[in-house]
């Protein structure tokens with residue numbers, strides 16, 4: 001399967017769809033999920049074009065893996081959900097419910113950010 005450059009997160013990254021980023025650095029952008037499934041539901045989306053977690057782990061270099069994972073924790077910290085607790089969800093493949101074919105981490109917390 002090749003990367004679909006027309007997926008919604010690719011469009012958000014290209015700023016073709018306006019979105020409010022709550023965090024951005026060299027590696028990721030982060031924004032609220034449009035259909036929240038918890039009081040806090042944020043997405044962390046790597047800037048590079050990876051279809052899913054398999055693609056990422058097989059093709060990203062160690063440095064990028066480290067920075068992206070560090071950013072997921074950094075965003076959780078910024079949202080102030082660390083003490084309350086949060087889930088990091090990665091749906092890998094359509095069979096697991098991945099709707100958008102661009103790697104993204106869900107941060108979900110029962111605490112409102």
Ligand code: 5GP
Nearest residue numbers: 008031032033034035091097098099100101
């Ligand atoms: P997946 O099912 O692929 O793991 O998660 C995709 C998530 O992206 C869903 O939770 C869905 O609500 C969210 N989503 C889809 N389109 C948009 C959009 O245009 N903007 C935002 N902020 N979230 C979106």
